[in-house]
Amino acid sequence: MTKKITTKSESSEKITKPRASAKSKVKTENSAELTSGQNLMEMLLQSGSPTSIRKGTEMDGVIVTLAKKGVLFDIGAKAHAVLGDKEIKEISTYLPYLKIGDTVRVRIISEESRDGFPVVSMSNFFEKGKWDIIKEKKEKEEEIDVICGEYGKGGVFIDFMGIRGVIPKIQLTADFMDHPEKLEAQRIKVKVLEVDQAKNRLVVSQKASALKISHKELKERFDEIKLNGEYDAKVLGVSEFGIFCEVSSVEGLIHISEISWEKVSDASTYVQPGETIKVLVVEKNETDLKLNLSLKRLQHDPWNSIEEKYPKDKEIDGEVIRKERYGYFVRLEPGVEGLIHVSKLSGEESIKIGEHIKTFVERINKKERRMSLILPQKEKPILYR
16 A cells, blocks of 8 residues: 655645735734834745755754665655665664664765655764764663674674674673573663774673663762772682672672682682672772772782792702793692703603602792792702802
8 A cells, every 4th residue: 555645845835825824914914013124924934944955965864764665764855855775775784773753864865766755875874873872872871672692702792783792791690691692692682881983892781781780870889899998709700811700799800810829720610600709809990890809819928928938958849730841840839839940950850740849949039929949969060059
């Protein structure tokens, strides 16, 4: 069924006579009050005149109709404008994010089509306008609908109007944090955390949307947390580069280097998701409202008294933990390792990983946290003497 579209010129004709009648009446009754050179008819026509359109002109268009087969815009002209045929194929991607009444930036590509309508392009919107929508949503703390993709190293990948973004694992509610793959192909509501068009970066939070967490509330909680303060933190997850935590609903990370004074290769051996642990706040990121935390700084640093505990020429028992091309590393205690350099070996020694051996401290560099070890010998080598 063909739907008749009433142009703005037709609407103007319907109200022309009443306006003309009003003009005559005004001229008859108040002609003496009109200043020289004024023409009421011209004023009325000017106030209702349609927007002049020329090819290449950019303007705001209000969406009047919205469908896969086409889009109609009110651009203030005599007739509504239509979206160009080439871009109709693209509009289906954006339909879930647009609605009738939305204002978008359009450009005139033809003053009149075969059907008599001006033709416009949304290329500016496709390239930049969608980023403006995201920025506005972030500023207003409004939700957006996204399509979830696969779960990867950085989190759950999402799509918004063709823009690829991510939901970090820590920004998922507990049910999805345990099984993020369940979100794949789902349309969900999220809140925007970070948006940077120049870097093509979009970071969103499913948790903030689900739990109705506002930026203002999060900022208040963040400000209450003190630098170098000790707090209880809930473990949300573990990755290869650290432990994700939450302190008073504020996101925090214990980097793998801040877990223990000893070298850590697997963070999951220290904590489990859901566990509550004591942490120290070592840095506050005011821009992202995130915390850098530490576990090890709440523990004794064995290097503080290293020279007293391991004096030179003292025989010490240690465990060989790894071999490098330049020598063997021996652990004396958690957080304290020493190196037996290859130059201190004759090549006839049989040293195995995991073996406990006797060593001597040759020298200690407390500042750089390094210790040089040698094996017991009947005679001290010439270099050592």
